[in-house]
Amino acid sequence: MRIAMMGAGAIGGYIGARLVEAGGDVSFVARGAHLQAMRQNGLRIKSPAGDLLLRDVSASDAPADIGPVDLVIFAVKLYDCEKAAAALGPLIAGNTRVVTLQNGIDGIEILRRHVRGDKVIGGATYLSGFINKPGEVVHAGGLTDILVGGHRDPVIHELHALCDRAIGLQLKSVAEIDSVLWEKFVTLAAFSGATSLMRSGIGPILGDPEARIFVEQLRDEGMAVAAAAGHPMAEGFEDRVIKRWTAFPPHVKSSMANDLERGKPIEVVWLSGRMHELGMKFGLATPGHTAVFRALHLHAAGAVPWR
């Protein structure tokens, strides 16, 4: 099976590297300094599950250099989604599947504007990481779950077999992905809103009585929005979220907080911003998410200088 990772960052770089390590035929679509470093020195992974250096990486910024594949794993930030989706053409053949592991609830719809609908499969991952410097991806540790739709799809079946041979990739395919995506959306919007606004890992937030009230408020607002949208959280969700958050090492913060720290654009419009927008639509007050959205909106396109 030929696989292309669209985006070789925290998620695409990490998962792709683990798949190569397991014997997979993986090419990376990357760009800029990260691509240059990958070509010169390889792709380096730092991970509590074991470091890895892939010296000879198949990587290009032109999907046509890679050509048609069986599977595209789509892992670019939501602000890059439309452009990256529009560039997928050369990777797509008759039976190609495109699995998006993006956060939020918008990725599938954006992809379907560019790729035939039945080829697009939703997914979510609780892996955590960031690009530390060009050519180097850090996996922060904690959860390793990757949940994807396409339960009976032969391409997903093959991906499953490859992940089973790989280190630290717990892939599970489900018949119904929407509830998985909404659960991740509610979980992550609270985690990203709190860790970004408070500039802290999740451990200290849960340990501080006032900070904890705020992250739980974000979670509860998300639950109300999801229920109004027709995607109520399943029984036991509140406890499951706390378990997930405490499964990360305490210093771990969201990908949005990592981007904020590095002065990069952030996904706030699709996370707390989307909660705020849906709250308005359904007549639900979301004071926590609205505050996160409005406060961080200033930095949505990248850092604003202090002076």
Ligand SMILES: NC(=O)C1=CN([C@@H]2O[C@H](COP(=O)(O)OP(=O)(O)OC[C@H]3O[C@@H](n4cnc5c(N)ncnc54)[C@H](OP(=O)(O)O)[C@@H]3O)[C@@H](O)[C@H]2O)C=CC1
């Ligand atoms: N990081 C995490 O812990 C998690 C992230 N996610 C989600 O996964 C998605 C991907 O996030 P993440 O892996 O962190 O993102 P990263 O920013 O780490 O990596 C994305 C990479 O894709 C590159 N890229 C964007 N557009 C293109 C393009 N058209 N051609 C080639 N390369 C391109 C970016 O380049 P450049 O560097 O130049 O911008 C970047 O190197 C997001 O939706 C995120 O919310 C989900 C779970 C956890």
Ligand SMILES: CC(C)(CO)C(=O)C(=O)O
């Ligand atoms: C929190 C995490 C790592 C998984 O829940 C995530 O999705 C993110 O940081 O974007």
